[in-house]
Amino acid sequence: MTSRPNIAPDRKTVRLRVVALGFTALAAVAATVLVTDAALQDGFQVWDAIRSALILVTTGWLAWGAALALTGLWPRKPMPQTPLLSQPATAVLVPICNEDPVATFARIAAMDRSIAAERLDLDIIVLSDTRAPEGQAAEQAAFRMLIAETGGAGRIFYRNRTENRGRKAGNVEDFIRRSGGAYDYAVTLDADSLMSGNALREMIARMEADPSLGLLQTLPRVVGAQSYFGRAMQFASALHGPVFTRGLERLQGATGPYWGHNAIVRVSAFAASCGLPELTGKPPFGGHILSHDYVEAALLARGGWRVEADSRIGGSYEEGPENVLAYAKRDRRWCQGNLQHIRLLMAPGLAGWSRYVFMQGIFAYLVSVLWAVFLISTVAGTVFAPEPDYFPNAYQLFPVFPSDRTREITALVLGIVGLLIMPKVAILAQSVATGRARTFGGALRTAGSVLSEIVLTSLLAPVMLMFQTRAVLQVLSGQDGGWPSHARGEGALTFAQALRSSAWIALTGLFALLATAQFAPTLMLWLLPVTLPMLAAPALISWSSQRVGTRNFLVPEERETPSVVSDYRDIHDRWRAGILKRPAQAPVEPERQHVPA
Amino acid sequence: MKNVSEMNGTIRKLISEEPDGWAPPEAPLDMPEQSLERREMRLDVTQIFRMMLPRQRV
Numbered sequence: 001m002t003s004r005p006n007i008a009p010d011r012k013t014v015r016l017r018v019v020a021l022g023f024t025a026l027a028a029v030a031a032t033v034l035v036t037d038a039a040l041q042d043g044f045q046v047w048d049a050i051r052s053a054l055i056l057v058t059t060g061w062l063a064w065g066a067a068l069a070l071t072g073l074w075p076r077k078p079m080p081q082t083p084l085l086s087q088p089a090t091a092v093l094v095p096i097c098n099e100d101p102v103a104t105f106a107r108i109a110a111m112d113r114s115i116a117a118e119r120l121d122l123d124i125i126v127l128s129d130t131r132a133p134e135g136q137a138a139e140q141a142a143f144r145m146l147i148a149e150t151g152g153a154g155r156i157f158y159r160n161r162t163e164n165r166g167r168k169a170g171n172v173e174d175f176i177r178r179s180g181g182a183y184d185y186a187v188t189l190d191a192d193s194l195m196s197g198n199a200l201r202e203m204i205a206r207m208e209a210d211p212s213l214g215l216l217q218t219l220p221r222v223v224g225a226q227s228y229f230g231r232a233m234q235f236a237s238a239l240h241g242p243v244f245t246r247g248l249e250r251l252q253g254a255t256g257p258y259w260g261h262n263a264i265v266r267v268s269a270f271a272a273s274c275g276l277p278e279l280t281g282k283p284p285f286g287g288h289i290l291s292h293d294y295v296e297a298a299l300l301a302r303g304g305w306r307v308e309a310d311s312r313i314g315g316s317y318e319e320g321p322e323n324v325l326a327y328a329k330r331d332r333r334w335c336q337g338n339l340q341h342i343r344l345l346m347a348p349g350l351a352g353w354s355r356y357v358f359m360q361g362i363f364a365y366l367v368s369v370l371w372a373v374f375l376i377s378t379v380a381g382t383v384f385a386p387e388p389d390y391f392p393n394a395y396q397l398f399p400v401f402p403s404d405r406t407r408e409i410t411a412l413v414l415g416i417v418g419l420l421i422m423p424k425v426a427i428l429a430q431s432v433a434t435g436r437a438r439t440f441g442g443a444l445r446t447a448g449s450v451l452s453e454i455v456l457t458s459l460l461a462p463v464m465l466m467f468q469t470r471a472v473l474q475v476l477s478g479q480d481g482g483w484p485s486h487a488r489g490e491g492a493l494t495f496a497q498a499l500r501s502s503a504w505i506a507l508t509g510l511f512a513l514l515a516t517a518q519f520a521p522t523l524m525l526w527l528l529p530v531t532l533p534m535l536a537a538p539a540l541i542s543w544s545s546q547r548v549g550t551r552n553f554l555v556p557e558e559r560e561t562p563s564v565v566s567d568y569r570d571i572h573d574r575w576r577a578g579i580l581k582r583p584a585q586a587p588v589e590p591e592r593q594h595v596p597a
Numbered sequence: 598m599k600n601v602s603e604m605n606g607t608i609r610k611l612i613s614e615e616p617d618g619w620a621p622p623e624a625p626l627d628m629p630e631q632s633l634e635r636r637e638m639r640l641d642v643t644q645i646f647r648m649m650l651p652r653q654r655v
Binding site: 091123125136140143144147153157158159160173175176177178179180181182183267268271272273274275276277279280295299343344346347348 | 612616619620621622623624625626627628629630631632633634635
């Protein structure tokens with residue numbers, strides 16, 4: 001550890017944290033009181049105790065999300081462009097492993113064009129961990145196309161690592177150990193990242209202006225979604241994402257987040273602070289740290305560096321999963337990575353807020369299991385509830401009927417639904433009031449998109465809950481999911497494909513429906529919003545993966561496509577067309593060489 | 598690094614023929630491994646007795 005002290009949060013940040021946590025605690029306690037009070041009417045059983053504890057945690061989690069949204073509702077002061085007085089040595093790092101090289105390198109070509117337009121002097125370095133010879137050959141062919149397109153020899157580089165130690169974090173670390181001494185800053189990207197030259201200029205200028213800033217994270221906007229599911233996620237990211245992130249920014253102090261890409265780091269700070277060890281023991285809890293980004297942010301803060309997110313920096317883009325299965329596959333890795341952070345909660349020297357961020361990540365996944373247990377305990381509680389005692393006292397003349405707590409329980413359900421829906425409604429209202437809704441197609445269209453997104457996510461919530469519960473149980477039982485290869489842009493799924501991956505969810509839903517009908521028929525209506533989507537999981541997954549037009553879920557980047565995005569699409573289409581036209585003896589087509597690990 | 602222009606307008610080879618030549622310049626930087634796990638304190642009962650009972654051979 002360095003001798004730089006942790007940067008303490010300022011008073012305003014502390015006050016906001018207290019208010020947000022206070023709101024969270026109040027909502028959690030209120031829900032617990034309602035549930036416990038209702039349970040006391042017919043005797044407090046063990047199921048009631050379980051339910052009370054679970055509602056405390058799960059409602060607290062929902063309330064924290066609502067608190068973030070409310071904290072971020074009002075906009076931050078606009079950010080004047082920071083002047084860049086010199087050109088410090090900066091590398092743009094693109095770590096890849098078994099990605100589609102034509103698409104990845106076309107993005108790099110587009111970014112290079114945007115960088116040149118800003119008259120920036122940056123190196124772009126592809127850090128490949130691809131091991132399969134066919135994949136390496138495809139990358140080399142695509143790299144030659146990239147150099148020909150950009151004339152970038154001497155400033156665009158490619159390195160294929162001989163040993164994949166530490167996966168992505170190890171890949172970046174290898175670069176820093178070998179070449180980090182040549183650069184002041186490094187921008188980290190994913191294979192599907194796009195950043196404009198203007199965004200890069202602003203990030204470098206901010207780092208230059210604040211010598212205590214160790215890492216600056218932008219908020220990437222999702223682009224290119226084509227399926228119903230993908231476009232709904234893209235819309236939510238565009239409309240709600242900036243608000244939630246602003247809430248995070250207001251609470252972050254000097255210990256902001258790092259999401260692993262579309263961010264800039266101070267190389268010397270990163271090198272001094274972020275050498276990740278292998279944790280003792282075997283995966284999933286030991287071994288290499290999977291979700292390295294959160295840990296690197298915590299280590300930078302421990303090293304006395306500021307880590308900040310700033311959603312006001314535009315020109316930062318990424319692509320998202322196009323169907324539920326791709327989302328669940330990525331989520332499995334994130335689940336393991338976050339649960340692994342349980343090992344780091346007591347790591348020496350970390351800032352308190354860093355430990356809290358780890359807790360948030362852990363709970364993001366544990367809460368699915370807790371909701372599942374809550375539902376099971378609700379049914380079990382009804383099945384095993386004792387008969388009411390109408391004459392609790394000896395020599396009692398008149399019977400005593402149990403109080404009806406339906407009103408209170410209904411209020412609880414509405415409160416929980418409110419915590420989920422209220423932030424989105426508040427964001428919609430704010431976007432209409434400020435005119436931001438115009439960029440999403442106007443007030444009515446935006447409202448329609450919000451409503452459709454709420455309906456879709458409500459339908460998919462039980463399906464996602466099952467995938468996450470399975471992921472948590474797999475990790476807790478010691479199954480290492482590793483880092484599966486991405487299949488970016490994978491799109492429409494047939495019903496058969498969806499059924500293969502989700503038949504177990506449909507069967508679980510059918511079992512739950514029949515069990516409730518048999519043992520707790522009074523609860524059946526309440527549980528239909530959970531059991532019916534589970535039963536329909538294969539159909540929902542397949543249907544939501546189909547392509548739809550831009551009429552649904554319009555986002556600002558589709559009204560006016562950013563030039564770096566349109567350049568990427570042009571270059572990519574041109575390269576693909578050129579590959580298809582090549583004669584038989586030409587180099588192997590990169591697209592066919594995209595092989596999984 | 599080779600720098601060859603082909604007269605027929607096809608790809609201008611501006612980079613090394615070999616991928617090994619495409620790597621960025623070397624400029625090593627130390628990146629020490631950070632400590633993330635607390636060291637376990639082993640309970641040595643014999644040592645405790647030694648501390649409690651000076652001049653005793655335990």
